[in-house]
Amino acid sequence: MRVLLLSYGSRGDVEPMVGLAVRLRELGVEARVCAPPDFAELLEGAGLPLVPIGRSLKEMATEAVTGAAEPLSMSERAARLIATTYEAVVEVAEGCDAVVATGLVPAAAAARAVADERGVPYSFVSYFPNYLPSPHHPPLAWPGRPLPADVTDNRVLWDLNAEALNDLFGEPVNAHRASIGLPPVDDVRAHVFTDRPWLAADATLAPWPRPADLDVAQTGVWIRPDGRPLPADLEAFLEAGTPPVFVGFGSMPVRDAADVVRAAVEAVRAHGHRVLLSRGWAGLALTDEADDCFAVGEVNQQALFGRVAAVVHHGGAGTTTTAARAGAPQVVVPQMADQPYWAGRVAELGIGAAHEGPTPTTASLSAALATALTPESRSRAKDLAGAIRTDGTTVAAELLRAAIGR
Incomplete structure (x- = not known):
């Protein structure tokens, strides 16, 4: 049995696919993972070969933030992504028994084309x-296609x-x-999502409200087991004082990073805590050399978040779930x-705070931390x-076996 797993998105889109691939391998199923070239090291660490698709997502995201992106319409970008994804995937799909896709719609449409051909x-x-149609929530707004303010149904x-x-x-x-x-x-969304999409999210953290129009199969979150030790210098920082506040934006470029x-350092210090800064794709860097701050690259967050x-x-989705599994309050x-x-879910569950808007100031972040750092938030977390x-990857593997008939 062989399965093709395709994800064209950020690390949060790719890492769960790696978790599923690892579980499938444990069950004796071969998995081929197709993802942007940025994640070769992630796949290598899991002992999986990467089938690279498309351009570097980090480069594209940085261009979008800086305004340096090539002046193409979304349809033109879609056509390019469909073609490059299909070309990269069609040969490695030979002999595959099923295709699972996520991420950007055009890339998933190319994966669907491969499955239809095979x-x-x-x-x-x-x-x-x-992301999935439901009477219980509105859709995401697409760039240049804002949701009409006068429509609430x-x-x-x-x-x-x-x-x-x-x-x-x-x-x-x-x-x-x-x-x-x-x-x-004639319906791209229905074609790509199908009438029975999967939801790889925890039912407590992110429930699927019913009744709904789609027959969604909620598998639970797909976790990539991470047994890497924390770097020695990070261990030394953690041991040198009280638990720090972790600050990081993952694979998101950030405007005005400095x-x-x-703002983050000043807000955390105002609450009497040390700062652990994650550089991420934004290339965040410390503003001073005080010993209450420490910067790290990509590390095992599963091991780290229980200590902050x-x-x-x-x-x-990945960072939120990892922090929730560790019992760490969040902003x-x-x-x-x-x-x-x-x-919104973090705030509703009482396990932290939702910051208003994408650009924190010292005052706004300090106010959010005032909620997250309470004993009540930590207890609920x-x-x-x-x-x-x-067990989400196990549930997904069983769904695949049922779909293939093995």
Whole structure:
């Protein structure tokens, strides 16, 4: 049995696929992982070969923040991504029994085309509920396609979302399908998401409200086991004083990074805590050389987050879940996409605070930390940690076996 796993997105999109690939390997199933070239080291660390697709996502995200991106329409970008993804994947799909995809819609559409050509099952997975149509929540707004302020009916908003995705991606999706001899589709979203998508998120942290229009299979979160030790210099910093506050934005570029770091350091110090800064894709750097601050690169957050006072982050699905599993209070400073959803859930569950807007100041971050650092927030975070299930990859593997018929 062989499965093709495709994710064109940030580390938070790719790492769960690696977790599923590792679990499949333990069950005797071969998994081929297709992802942006940025994540070769991540795959190598798991003993998995990477099938690289598309351009460096870090380069593209940085260009978007700095305004240096190539002046192409979204449809033109989609056509390019569909073609490059298909070309990279079609050969390695030979002999695969199923395809699982997530990430950007055009890349997932290319994965669906490969599955259709091969005549094998295809599944789409989301890592957060409100990427999927439901009467219980509105869709995400696409760039240049804001949700109309005068419409509050979620079903109407999702109808508008389907129209927007057809306008943006219908032509490039169908042009590519025609070029390889496949029939056109009239609903891009339904074609890519299918009528039974998977939701790889914890049901306590991110429940799927029912009844809903889609028959969503919530597997639970897909966790990549990480047994790496923390670096010696980080261990020394942790042992040298009280638990620090972790500050990091993962694979999100950040505008005015120096100002963000300055605000974060001042806010954390105002609460009497040390600072542990994660450089991330934003290249965050410390503003002074005081011994109450320490900067790290990519480290094992599963081992780290249980040893910090709080986690200040962008609100990606992976970081939110890892902090929740560790019982660490959180401050979410959402930048885009699913991150406002996770910020809202952290606040609703009482395990931290949602920062208002993407740009923290010393005052705004200090106010959020005042909530996250309370004994009540820590107690609720500890209680929630024990409720998060860790068998999501096993559930997904069983779904794959059922779909393939083995």
